[in-house]
Amino acid sequence: GAVVSQHPSWVICKSGTSVKIECRSLDFQATTMFWYRQFPKQSLMLMATSNEGSKATYEQGVEKDKFLINHASLTLSTLTVTSAHPEDSSFYICSARAGSGRADTQYFGPGTRLTVL
Amino acid sequence: AQSVAQPEDQVNVAEGNPLTVKCTYSVSGNPYLFWYVQYPNRGLQFLLKYITGDNLVKGSYGFEAEFNKSQTSFHLKKPSALVSDSALYFCAVRVPSWGNTPLVFGKGTRLSVIA
Numbered sequence: 001g002a003v004v005s006q007h008p009s010w011v012i013c014k015s016g017t018s019v020k021i022e023c024r025s026l027d028f029q030a031t032t033m034f035w036y037r038q039f040p041k042q043s044l045m046l047m048a049t050s051n052e053g054s055k056a057t058y059e060q061g062v063e064k065d066k067f068l069i070n071h072a073s074l075t076l077s078t079l080t081v082t083s084a085h086p087e088d089s090s091f092y093i094c095s096a097r098a099g100s101g102r103a104d105t106q107y108f109g110p111g112t113r114l115t116v117l
Numbered sequence: 118a119q120s121v122a123q124p125e126d127q128v129n130v131a132e133g134n135p136l137t138v139k140c141t142y143s144v145s146g147n148p149y150l151f152w153y154v155q156y157p158n159r160g161l162q163f164l165l166k167y168i169t170g171d172n173l174v175k176g177s178y179g180f181e182a183e184f185n186k187s188q189t190s191f192h193l194k195k196p197s198a199l200v201s202d203s204a205l206y207f208c209a210v211r212v213p214s215w216g217n218t219p220l221v222f223g224k225g226t227r228l229s230v231i232a
Contacts, residue, residue, distance in 0.1 A: 034219050043207065043224045093160050106220055108153070108161040
């Protein structure tokens with residue numbers, strides 16, 4: 001089946017630093033990637049949608065200057081949390097979809113747990 | 118706007134018994150429905166999806182789900198639960214349009230299978 005990887009799986013950083021999270025589709029080309037955030041015992045909150053080679057579309061309330069998304073190729077998207085603060089601590093999950101058909105399945109990465117001290 | 122409701126935060130079932138995790142949806146047009154499972158500190162794993170055709174959809178690990186248009190439901194079922202099925206289950210819907218529309222998730226239901 002389709003595999004999506006994320007790196008790192010967890011990261012601890014100091015307040016004010018930036019953290020980059022990578023999302024890769026390993027065995028398929030992802031025309032669209034999504035970034036989600038999940039708080040403890042809650043559902044996934046969509047942060048942004050990105051297409052290869054174009055700017056990401058951010059959901060309302062998500063700061064695009066804080067959460068930088070780059071979808072440089074059909075197999076790689078990155079999320080950079082800039083000037084991280086403790087409230088940015090969360091579980092970040094990426095998702096990738098091949099094609100643009102209505103029936104296409106989204107496949108999810110294993111997630112990255114970010115802890116900002 | 119589309120939405121998904123999972124009315125139960127927690128479902129407890131004894132090992133070997135049948136399990137049901139409920140999901141109802143609200144969309145305009147024909148929905149595309151999905152079930153995912155999440156184990157602790159992990160991403161979501163795809164279980165099954167309904168797009169069109171047979172209302173009973175079979176998926177991974179012995180799970181199945183039945184699409185019921187009149188009741189706008191897509192309940193997840195398994196005939197005999199295993200302890201290893203204990204996890205967080207998410208129902209999701211996608212609007213019936215082309216393009217990059219993302220999945221909309223329910224809040225999740227935690228399944229606990231007791232030995």
